[in-house]
Amino acid sequence: MADWGPVFVAVVLFIFLTPGLLFQVPGRGRFIEFGNFHTSGVSILVHSLLYFALIAIFLLAVRVHMYIGF
Structure with a gap:
């Protein structure tokens, strides 16, 4: 059996922490900006x-x- 925990955690964190997608720290005008792409x-x-x-x-x-398991 393969351990998929590290893969799942890495993918979820990558999606959530992509700068500008959900939030950006530091933002351009403020400390934190949401969804500015x-x-x-x-x-x-x-x-x-x-x-x-x-x-x-x-x-x-x-x-x-x-x-x-399959």
Whole structure:
């Protein structure tokens, strides 16, 4: 059986933390902006650090595992 937990966590975090899709930190006019579909270099850096921190927490500390049997 394959462990699909890390794949699922990585995909969900990638979708939620894509800069400008749902939110952007820091925004262009405010600290946080929602659904503006714009991005910047600083925003990419902040979102990638958030992604790394959250994926490390979920995969190393919480140890999320999902097994799918056919």
